[in-house]
Amino acid sequence: MIIPKAIQNLIESFEKLPGVGPKTAQRLTFYLLHVPQGELDKFALSLENLKKETILCSQCYMIGSTNPCSVCADAERDGSTICVVEQPLDVLALEKGNRYKGLYHVLHGKIDPLNNIGPDEIFIEQLMLRLKNGKNIQEIILATNPTMEGEATAMYLSKQIKNLNPEIRITRIGRGLPVGADLEYADDITLQRAMEGRSSY
Amino acid sequence: MIIPKAIQNLIESFEKLPGVGPKTAQRLTFYLLHVPQGELDKFALSLENLKKETILCSQCYMIGSTNPCSVCADAERDGSTICVVEQPLDVLALEKGNRYKGLYHVLHGKIDPLNNIGPDEIFIEQLMLRLKNGKNIQEIILATNPTMEGEATAMYLSKQIKNLNPEIRITRIGRGLPVGADLEYADDITLQRAMEGRSSY
Numbered sequence: 001m002i003i004p005k006a007i008q009n010l011i012e013s014f015e016k017l018p019g020v021g022p023k024t025a026q027r028l029t030f031y032l033l034h035v036p037q038g039e040l041d042k043f044a045l046s047l048e049n050l051k052k053e054t055i056l057c058s059q060c061y062m063i064g065s066t067n068p069c070s071v072c073a074d075a076e077r078d079g080s081t082i083c084v085v086e087q088p089l090d091v092l093a094l095e096k097g098n099r100y101k102g103l104y105h106v107l108h109g110k111i112d113p114l115n116n117i118g119p120d121e122i123f124i125e126q127l128m129l130r131l132k133n134g135k136n137i138q139e140i141i142l143a144t145n146p147t148m149e150g151e152a153t154a155m156y157l158s159k160q161i162k163n164l165n166p167e168i169r170i171t172r173i174g175r176g177l178p179v180g181a182d183l184e185y186a187d188d189i190t191l192q193r194a195m196e197g198r199s200s201y
Numbered sequence: 202m203i204i205p206k207a208i209q210n211l212i213e214s215f216e217k218l219p220g221v222g223p224k225t226a227q228r229l230t231f232y233l234l235h236v237p238q239g240e241l242d243k244f245a246l247s248l249e250n251l252k253k254e255t256i257l258c259s260q261c262y263m264i265g266s267t268n269p270c271s272v273c274a275d276a277e278r279d280g281s282t283i284c285v286v287e288q289p290l291d292v293l294a295l296e297k298g299n300r301y302k303g304l305y306h307v308l309h310g311k312i313d314p315l316n317n318i319g320p321d322e323i324f325i326e327q328l329m330l331r332l333k334n335g336k337n338i339q340e341i342i343l344a345t346n347p348t349m350e351g352e353a354t355a356m357y358l359s360k361q362i363k364n365l366n367p368e369i370r371i372t373r374i375g376r377g378l379p380v381g382a383d384l385e386y387a388d389d390i391t392l393q394r395a396m397e398g399r400s401s402y
Contacts, residue, residue: 002265002266002271003293004254004255004264004265004266005254005266006247006250006251006253006254006255006266007251007255007264009243009246009247009250010244010247010248010251012247013240013243013244013247013248016236016240017229017232017233018228018229018232019225019228024220026290026293027219027220027290028218028219029251030264030288030289030290031218031219032218032248032251033251033252033255033264033289035217037252037253039214039217040248040249040251040252041249042210042214043211043214043245043248044244044245044246044248044249045210045245046207046210046211046213046214047211047214047233047241047244047245047248048241048242048245049207049210050207050208050211050230050233050234050241051234051238051241052207052238053205053206053207054205054207054208054234063205063208063231063234064203064205065203065205065206065207070203087231088231088234089227089228089231092204092227
């Protein structure tokens with residue numbers, strides 16, 4: 001049995017995606033055989049244009065269709081606060097709530113020595129430059145993930161920012177129990193963080 | 202925050218795939234932003250050409266790059282046996298073992314009254330025609346899935362084939378415990394089928 005080249009090619013492309021194994025790649029490919037050609041063309045076009053029609057914002061390094069991005073260009077945003085996140089998707093998650101009105105800075109990674117990613121591999125220098133040149137920046141919210149690497153990145157950033165300008169207020173996003181969680185099933189460190197991060201009521 | 206149109210389009214295309222939710226679609230799209238343009242173009246091209254470069258075999262209704270397909274065209278295959286399956290992917294699964302040397306017939310579905318799919322919606326008539334016109338067809342292996350609908354389809358086919366030509370041997374793929382399974386955790390019906398399907402040792 002020879003699998004047609006056209007099918008084999010698409011299976012291989014799908015297999016390269018994270019979390020997609022050979023079986024899923026096959027299933028998706030054979031599913032697409034039943035989809036109208038117009039849909040396939042639309043899918044193909046959006047793949048082709050993905051990188052051509054997007055650009056990194058030269059201020060916050062978020063991925064957008066314009067430079068500066070729609071957040072940085074928005075005059076109603078509070079320029080005195082910058083929230084530092086690891087990935088562009090984190091910005092989308094925070095924006096979904098529609099509560100935060102400050103600006104962002106996307107690091108595009110985290111300090112991760114085990115994978116050979118040091119401070120120079122991610123957009124830390126660009127953040128420092130932005131703080132050096134920026135006027136009226138009052139608070140930096142460190143919103144890297146509460147993982148080992150995220151905490152290390154936050155710690156590193158905090159030291160660097162203090163060195164640069166001790167006037168800037170540095171905060172870390174709250175760590176504790178997520179809404180809907182059960183104390184009984186929470187792990188030790190989360191509980192410890194929740195106790196440390198308690199607020200008056 | 203405005204998500205760039207190019208990103209939004211690709212997220213929407215991914216979301217239409219089976220088993221891909223909004224979060225996975227976002228994750229895949231943002232992953233692809235880090236992939237070289239050449240890879241994206243290759244992916245896009247294989248999507249565009251998927252249906253253009255494939256064709257249904259007019260004999261067995263398998264998807265292939267030629268008509269008749271590589272199995273039907275292979276003179277070394279045993280034309281006296283036809284294995285009937287629900288989907289093209291089932292042919293790939295059976296071919297992987299490299300043991301079966303007969304031909305196939307792909308139904309492209311199963312009789313499923315709850316979803317308004319009757320015998321006329323799948324390639325049953327084409328199978329009957331093939332049996333009517335074919336010479337020297339000795340055995341039909343009914344290899345539809347051992348689900349409610351697959352069993353119903355097998356039963357329907359078996360009656361139709363008997364009506365058409367009582368000489369043809371009709372068999373059903375073996376049902377029982379899969380290799381590596383544990384008797385303790387097998388369900389009632391599987392165990393019952395395994396007992397019914399026992400063979401001398």
